[in-house]
Amino acid sequence: MVNAFYYPRSLNDALEQLSKNEILLIAGGTDLVVKNSHWTGHMDFNKTLMPLSHLPALRGISTDDTSVTIFAATSLNTILEHQSVPDPIKQAIRSIGSESIRNLGTLGGNICNASPAGDSLPALLGYDAVLTLQSVQGKRMVKLADFIHAPGKTRIRPDELLLSVTIPKLSYDRYRFSKIGQRKGCAISKLSVFGIGRIENGLISDIRLSYGALGPVPLRITDAERFMNRKSASEVLDNWDIIENSLETQLKPIDDLRSDAAYRLEVALNLTKEFIASFTHC
C-alpha cells in the first residue's frame, strides 16, 4: 500500500495542513525512516507523512548580540559550519551519528524525537534553550526543560510544528560534553554529561550540569549547581558526598541493551567530578 504523503509548498501551507489533518512530520528522517521501515525496505506510516526540511522558513541560523536562533530543519552539519553557534553546542552536535547522518539529521528532529539519548539535548538544556512552536493560531514559546516529558513525548500540540530553537550567548570559562557509547564514532549514547560554567575570583560561578540517557528525559540537576556556585572546586570536591547524593536521587538510569543502571550512574558521577576538577586550575 502506498503511504499518504503531502509535500507542503510553504510554511503556511504546512501549518494549514496541520490544522486540518492528522499528520506525521518528518525532517531529516534519520530516526523515523528506521523506525518505520520493514526489513524489505518497505515503509509504513500510519498518518499522512509531511516533510519539512525543504522549507526555507524552517532553515538557517540568525543571531543578535545576546542570542542565536537555529531554525528547526537546519541540518546538524550546517550548524557545525556556522560561526555564531557556541562551541559547547557544537561539541555535542559533532558527537551525533556520522558525517552522513549529520548531513540529513536536523536539530528540530533531535528535539522532537525526544529520545532520552538525544545528544544535542543536554547541551541545549544547559543553555536554557527556548523553543518557538507555531500553528495557524500563531507562535508560542516553551522552555526545552518543560517540553520533553517522557521518552519520545513532548508538549507539542498536533496542530503545531517546531519553528526554531533560541539559545543565549553564555559566557563561560569551562565546558565539557562527554558522551559514552560502545565506540567513539557513530554510536548511540549509553550516557552523556554536559557541564558549563564560569570562574569568578577563583570560585565556580553559573555552573550548569545536565545529563543524557540517565533517566526518561534529559535532566539538569539544579540543586547540585546551586551548591557548587560561589565555592572553589576543591571545596566542592571535599564535599563530594553531597553532590553524589543529589545525583543519585535525581538520575534514574535503567538497564537496557546499551548499558546498565549501575555503570551509567558511576560513570556519570566520575565525569561530573572530572569536570569540577577542571575548575581547580585557574
Add this chain to the structure above:
Amino acid sequence: MNSENEFSIVFSLNGDEIHYLGDPTRRLLNVLREDYHLTGVKEGCGEGECGACAILVDGHLYNSCLMMPYQINHKSVLTIEGFRESKRFEIISRAFEAAGAVQCGFCTPGMVMATEALLRKNPHPLRDEIARFMSGNLCRCTGYDMIIKAVMIASEAGDGLW
C-alpha cells in the same frame, strides 16, 4: 507534486537529467537499485550505520537507505557508477589497491564515496580526521588500517585534484 500517491521530481543522476514519477515514500536506496539498476549502491544495515549505501548529493555524503525521493528534488546525485568515470576515482581506486583496502568488497563503493566526500572537504586529512569522517562506514574485513592508509595515499597521489 501533491497527489497523494504519485509524486514527481526532477534530479540529476550521474550527470543525466531524470524525471521520477512514483511512490514518494520509497527509500532512495531502492529507487536507485531497482529503477535505475545502480547496484553499486549496497544495502548493509538499512539503518544509516554502515555507509554501504553512501551516495553524494550536491557533493555531500548521504546514506540513501534513510532518504526518500523528495530529498533529491532539483539536486545532483552521484553514485559509484557515475564517479567511476572520473580522474579522482582512478586515484582513489589505485590507492585502495595499493593499500590492500579491499577484501570482500561490499563496503568498498561506500568507502570510495566517503573518501571522495572527505577529500572534497579536506584534501589533506590527518589520520584522526580520516577515522572520524569515515566512522559511518563499516568494514568487517580490513580492520580499517588499510582503508585509512588508502585515503592517505589518495590524498597524496591526487594532490591538486581536490
